[in-house]
Every structure is written in C-alpha cells, then in structure tokens.
Amino acid sequence: MTKRFQVVGIGNAMVDVLAHAEDAFLAENGVEKGIMQLIDRARGVELYSRIGPAQEMSGGSAANTIAGIAHLGGRTAYVGKVKDDQLGAIFAHDLRAQGAVYETPMAPSDHPDETGRCIVLVTPDGERSMNTYLGVTEFLEPADIDVAMMADAEWIFLEGYRFDGPMSHEAFEKAIGACKAGGGKVSITLSDPFCIDRHRAAFAAMLRDDVDLLFANRAEMLSMYETDDLDAALARAAAEIGIVVCTDSENGAHVLSGGQRWHVPAVPTQIVDATGAGDLFAGGFLWGIAEGHDLETCARMGNIAASEVISHLGARAEADLGALFRQHGVL
Amino acid sequence: MTKRFQVVGIGNAMVDVLAHAEDAFLAENGVEKGIMQLIDRARGVELYSRIGPAQEMSGGSAANTIAGIAHLGGRTAYVGKVKDDQLGAIFAHDLRAQGAVYETPMAPSDHPDETGRCIVLVTPDGERSMNTYLGVTEFLEPADIDVAMMADAEWIFLEGYRFDGPMSHEAFEKAIGACKAGGGKVSITLSDPFCIDRHRAAFAAMLRDDVDLLFANRAEMLSMYETDDLDAALARAAAEIGIVVCTDSENGAHVLSGGQRWHVPAVPTQIVDATGAGDLFAGGFLWGIAEGHDLETCARMGNIAASEVISHLGARAEADLGALFRQHGVL
Numbered sequence: 001m002t003k004r005f006q007v008v009g010i011g012n013a014m015v016d017v018l019a020h021a022e023d024a025f026l027a028e029n030g031v032e033k034g035i036m037q038l039i040d041r042a043r044g045v046e047l048y049s050r051i052g053p054a055q056e057m058s059g060g061s062a063a064n065t066i067a068g069i070a071h072l073g074g075r076t077a078y079v080g081k082v083k084d085d086q087l088g089a090i091f092a093h094d095l096r097a098q099g100a101v102y103e104t105p106m107a108p109s110d111h112p113d114e115t116g117r118c119i120v121l122v123t124p125d126g127e128r129s130m131n132t133y134l135g136v137t138e139f140l141e142p143a144d145i146d147v148a149m150m151a152d153a154e155w156i157f158l159e160g161y162r163f164d165g166p167m168s169h170e171a172f173e174k175a176i177g178a179c180k181a182g183g184g185k186v187s188i189t190l191s192d193p194f195c196i197d198r199h200r201a202a203f204a205a206m207l208r209d210d211v212d213l214l215f216a217n218r219a220e221m222l223s224m225y226e227t228d229d230l231d232a233a234l235a236r237a238a239a240e241i242g243i244v245v246c247t248d249s250e251n252g253a254h255v256l257s258g259g260q261r262w263h264v265p266a267v268p269t270q271i272v273d274a275t276g277a278g279d280l281f282a283g284g285f286l287w288g289i290a291e292g293h294d295l296e297t298c299a300r301m302g303n304i305a306a307s308e309v310i311s312h313l314g315a316r317a318e319a320d321l322g323a324l325f326r327q328h329g330v331l
Numbered sequence: 332m333t334k335r336f337q338v339v340g341i342g343n344a345m346v347d348v349l350a351h352a353e354d355a356f357l358a359e360n361g362v363e364k365g366i367m368q369l370i371d372r373a374r375g376v377e378l379y380s381r382i383g384p385a386q387e388m389s390g391g392s393a394a395n396t397i398a399g400i401a402h403l404g405g406r407t408a409y410v411g412k413v414k415d416d417q418l419g420a421i422f423a424h425d426l427r428a429q430g431a432v433y434e435t436p437m438a439p440s441d442h443p444d445e446t447g448r449c450i451v452l453v454t455p456d457g458e459r460s461m462n463t464y465l466g467v468t469e470f471l472e473p474a475d476i477d478v479a480m481m482a483d484a485e486w487i488f489l490e491g492y493r494f495d496g497p498m499s500h501e502a503f504e505k506a507i508g509a510c511k512a513g514g515g516k517v518s519i520t521l522s523d524p525f526c527i528d529r530h531r532a533a534f535a536a537m538l539r540d541d542v543d544l545l546f547a548n549r550a551e552m553l554s555m556y557e558t559d560d561l562d563a564a565l566a567r568a569a570a571e572i573g574i575v576v577c578t579d580s581e582n583g584a585h586v587l588s589g590g591q592r593w594h595v596p597a598v599p600t601q602i603v604d605a606t607g608a609g610d611l612f613a614g615g616f617l618w619g620i621a622e623g624h625d626l627e628t629c630a631r632m633g634n635i636a637a638s639e640v641i642s643h644l645g646a647r648a649e650a651d652l653g654a655l656f657r658q659h660g661v662l
Contacts, residue, residue: 048424049424053426055387056386056387085416094384097385115417
C-alpha cells in the first residue's frame with residue numbers, strides 16, 4: 001500500500017535573516033566563520049543591531065530539505081515548532097506554499113520566546129556563518145509528534161541540531177518508534193560537528209540501533225568517529241548503517257551501502273551563498289530514493305540540488321530542480 | 332550653516348513580501364498588473380495564502396529613496412509609522428543599518444493593526460504588481476512630525492501615496508511649514524496615477540503653493556494634468572514648479588527648470604524586478620542635488636541608481652551606487 005508520505009522531516013523551524021558581511025566584521029563581533037553558533041536572545045538582538053540591511057527567508061535545515069522534496073513534487077511533511085507570531089506565519093506559509101504538509105501546533109502568542117531565527121552572515125567568498133537564536137523551536141516535544149503521520153511515512157528525516165533539546169530527543173524516539181512500527185525507515189543528518197561533540201553518545205546509540213540512512217559532511221563524519229581518517233570513519237559507519245552518504249564540498253559525495261562504495265563528483269558552480277548546500281543535497285537524495293532511483297543517481301541528484309541552492313542567496317531552491325535533473329540526464 | 336539633514340523623507344513604512352507569479356495567477360486572483368492596489372487585511376491574508384514561497388525585504392517608496400541616499404553616504408532621515416512588532420523591527424533595522432536616522436514612534440504592540448506590508452508579485456517580464464495592506468502606517472499624524480528635524484533639512488521628500496491618509500495630509504502641511512520656515516525646500520513624488528485621481532485637488536494645491544521639485548513618471552504626469560500629451564503636462568508643471576523631473580521607463584528622464592529642458596537616456600539593463608525603480612531614481616537625483624551637481628548630472632545619477640535596483644529582486648540598492656556613479660563618469 002502506498003504510504004501518504006515519502007519523507008517526513010523533523011527539525012528546528014527557523015527564519016533566516018540574511019546579510020552580507022566582511023571577514024573583518026566577523027572577527028570584530030566574535031562570529032566564528034563557517035559554522036553554526038547558538039546564541040541567546042540578548043546576543044541576537046545585539047548582533048542584529050550591528051549587521052547591515054538584511055532580508056528574511058524561511059530556513060531551518062530539515063525544513064530546507066523538505067521544501068526541496070516538495071519542490072520536486074514529493075509527498076512530504078515537516079514537523080518543527082514556531083510561535084504564533086509574524087515570523088512563524090512566514091515560516092508556515094513558505095513551507096505550505098511549496099506543497100509540504102505542516103501541521104505542528106504553534107506556540108501560543110503569549111509564549112515568552114519568539115519564533116527562532118538564524119542570522120546568516122555571508123562573506124564575499126560565499127561562506128556562511130550562522131548565529132542561531134532557537135526561540136520556541138527548542139520546545140519541540142513528544143506531544144508534537146503525530147504517530148499516525150510517522151507510521152504513514154516511507155522515510156523520516158531527523159535533524160541532528162535538534163539533539164540540543166532534551167524533549168526533542170524524546171520526540172525523536174517517539175517518531176522513530178512509530179515510523180519503524182509502520183514499516184518505514186529512518187534517516188538522519190548529523191548537522192554539525194560541535195552538536196556531535198555535545199551529544200556523541202546519544203548519536204552513537206541512535207546510529208547503531210535505529211538509523212537506515214546517514215547524511216554527514218566530512219567534518220561531521222570525522223567528529224562522529226573521532227578520527228582524522230575519512231575512509232576509516234566511513235568504514236565504521238558503513239559497518240552499522242545500511243546507507244552512508246558523506247558530502248565533501250567541492251570533492252562531491254561518497255556513498256557506501258551493501259559493501260559497495262561510490263564517489264559522485266560535485267556539480268561546479270559559482271558559490272554565492274553556501275547556506276542550504278547539505279540540506280538540498282539531502283532533499284535531492286531522499287527524493288531520488290523515494291522515487292526508486294539507484295544510490296549513485298540519488299547522489300547525483302543531491303549534488304545538482306546543492307549546486308542550485310549555493311548559486312544564489314537563501315537556502316531554498318529557486319530554479320526548477322526537476323528541469324535541472326533532466327538537463328543533467330539523471331531524470 | 333550646514334543643515335543636519337540633506338533629505339528627510341516621509342511616507343508609507345512597509346515590508347515587502349516578494350514572490351514570483353505567472354500572469355495567469357494575477358488574472359485568476361484579481362491582481363491588476365503593474366500597479367499598486369490597496370487591500371484590506373482579510374484580502375491580504377487570503378492573497379498571501381495563495382502565493383508561492385516568498386521572501387521579506389524592507390520597502391516603502393520614500394523609505395527606498397532615503398535608503399538609497401543613505402547608501403550613498405548622504406545625511407538623511409525617514410519618517411513613517413510601523414508597529415512594535417517583528418516586521419516593524421525589521422523595517423527599522425534595515426533603514427538604520429543603511430545609515431538613515433529613523434525615530435518615528437512605533438504604534439504600540441496592542442494596536443489592532445500590524446506593520447504595513449506589500450505583497451509584490453513579480454511576473455517573468457520583471458514587472459511588479461503591488462498589493463498593499465497599509466496597517467498602522469495609515470495612522471501617521473502631525474504629532475509624528477518633529478519640526479526641529481524638518482527645519483534642519485535642506486530638502487524634505489513627500490510620498491504621494493500618503494495622501495490617502497487624512498491625518499497624514501495634515502502631517503505633510505506641518506512638515507512643509509517647518510521646512511520652509513527653516514529655509515529648506517520641498518520635493519514630492521506623485522507615486523501613483525490612481526492616488527492622484529483620489530486627491531487631485533489636494534495635489535494641485537500643494538504643487539502650486541509648496542513644491543520646489545516634482546518627481547513623476549509619465550502615467551502620473553498625464554493623470555495629474557488630465558491630458559494625453561506629455562509635453563503639455565510637462566509645460567504646465569514647469570510653469571509653476573522650479574524643477575520638474577519626469578521618468579519615462581526605458582525612455583529615460585526629462586528635466587525642466589528655469590526655461591530649460593534636458594532629456595537623459597535610461598541606463599540599459601536586464602529587468603529582474605521593476606520594484607523601486609522610481610524610488611531609487613529619486614534617491615540618486617536628490618543625493619546629486621544635495622551634493623551640488625547640475626540637474627542633468629542628477630538625472631544621470633537617478634537613472635544609474637534605478638538601473639541597479641531593477642537588475643535584482645527587491646527595492647533597495649545592493650551594488651555600490653557610488654562606485655557605479657564613478658564607472659559611469661558622473662562622479
């Protein structure tokens with residue numbers, strides 16, 4: 001029987017505040033380049049007061065992935081918490097307008113926190129440095145997980161960033177249980193090497209016991225397995241996880257499954273804003289696998305989707321990804 | 332004595348909600364192409380639910396002009412009303428971050444309306460169709476006018492759109508009085524042919540009695556003087572106004588002053604989004620005049636600034652306008 005959803009994603013619901021900045025600005029303001037830093041509200045207000053004019057676009061790592069799958073026409077849903085405020089309405093609109101189901105209850109308008117936002121500073125080299133005020137998205141809890149939705153998903157897709165919330169970790173367990181009971185599979189993205197440092201044991205247990213498909217970039221893979229040797233890390237991951245996918249920036253992606261290994265080169269492009277590269281890679285890959293394509297093709301789809309999103313400002317696809325897949329001969 | 336401000340603008344403070352749309356979508360949803368339509372909140376909510384994923388950027392016609400002057404390093408301030416809400420904070424940030432002074436009191440957070448927003452639908456030809464929910468910006472009133480600020484301005488710049496608010500019309504009178512008493516001059520943009528239809532007598536009286544510099548595009552000029560003959564309209568305007576500037580899209584701009592007339596060709600560019608073309612023209616022109624350039628050079632600066640803003644999505648300048656002026660040899 002066909003399941004209602006090909007992929008259901010769970011993660012941090014965020015609105016991105018995008019601004020250009022020079023490297024010197026990052027240094028002067030204590031922003032570490034190229035990574036995600038969690039900031040509290042006061043720091044968010046202060047940093048916002050220092051940056052130049054900005055624009056606002058819906059973001060959130062897993063939400064970007066799900067938006068990509070919806071953009072491709074996939075049957076997909078997202079779970080993540082916003083508040084009943086203007087930014088929350090923007091987040092919800094953009095996801096639904098793309099065709100994803102999004103029904104997570106909003107935190108009420110009298111909640112002391114606001115919808116989460118991420119100040120994304122894009123340097124002239126296209127690298128992005130993220131400063132995340134989690135706001136209400138930190139409070140995603142088991143009650144937000146609709147077990148019927150999870151049971152009706154071929155895949156769930158978990159965002160590693162959400163390991164920072166203790167209630168969210170329980171929410172993940174609930175989602176995994178319902179998904180597996182319904183015969184579905186579990187994918188996860190490690191999200192961030194520092195997040196892995198904070199929760200290595202929990203990640204390790206989940207990878208060993210629950211995960212069917214792992215997404216990680218080079219830095220995350222090395223952090224997870226505490227090694228400097230990517231091949232060693234990949235081998236260890238592949239020993240316990242059915243499908244392992246590791247992105248490596250301009251070096252493309254590695255896929256390991258069933259004793260086989262593929263390398264798929266990146267699609268060259270002019271980098272305007274690296275935000276969303278990994279998210280859209282996962283979106284292209286998951287859509288491909290849900291549509292029955294082989295793993296090498298899925299990785300090519302992921303690379304094409306990633307190259308599209310880094311060619312412009314913002315972390316959601318703009319060009320027609322399906323048309324790009326056809327141009328590249330993968331569809 | 333040098334005045335604190337070269338230009339102080341007064342207008343509708345808005346956040347733009349930008350989305351791409353096909354012409355068929357406009358037709359199906361009763362959006363008239365290429366113009367500004369005022370919509371109420373219910374219509375705004377309904378239209379927003381129908382459009383695709385969007386991005387949010389600060390807008391507002393005169394605010395775009397002032398942002399352009401600030402971008403060029405001009406001494407400038409803006410007056411326009413937002414609410415103490417998330418979109419209001421975004422509007423205020425973007426203007427201040429550009430270097431403009433912006434101190435208009437926010438409507439309190441318990442005000443029944445919200446910060447104004449404009450749903451800008453950009454069709455594949457780059458034309459923009461604007462759907463404006465005014466929100467609290469409609470309530471700009473004389474109390475919001477700081478007479479000391481107006482007296483300390485070389486120029487004030489009034490946005491015709493704001494004629495739709497009766498209290499704002501009084502606010503304009505107050506600003507004009509203070510500015511003139513301080514030896515300053517008054518510029519105005521007619522904004523919109525339909526707005527002129529709604530308030531022709533008030534516009535006519537102000538042009539005759541108070542205005543030193545008029546900005547209008549072809550359609551507005553014809554509407555104002557109720558004729559199909561642009562030369563006739565220009566002649567009538569020039570008979571009562573010191574400087575008349577009329578933009579005419581790809582045909583460039585006409586400038587009339589002191590019995591002389593200049594035509595300055597447009598700067599050719601690929602139109603991505605026409606939003607802000609007139610606003611940035613006025614910004615370039617006003618900065619030029621405040622810096623002491625001759626009127627023909629001011630119009631060239633206006634055309635260059637307009638060509639920059641229509642080459643990308645959004646109504647605020649992105650490229651370095653000063654550098655563009657130098658490239659074009661006007662600076």
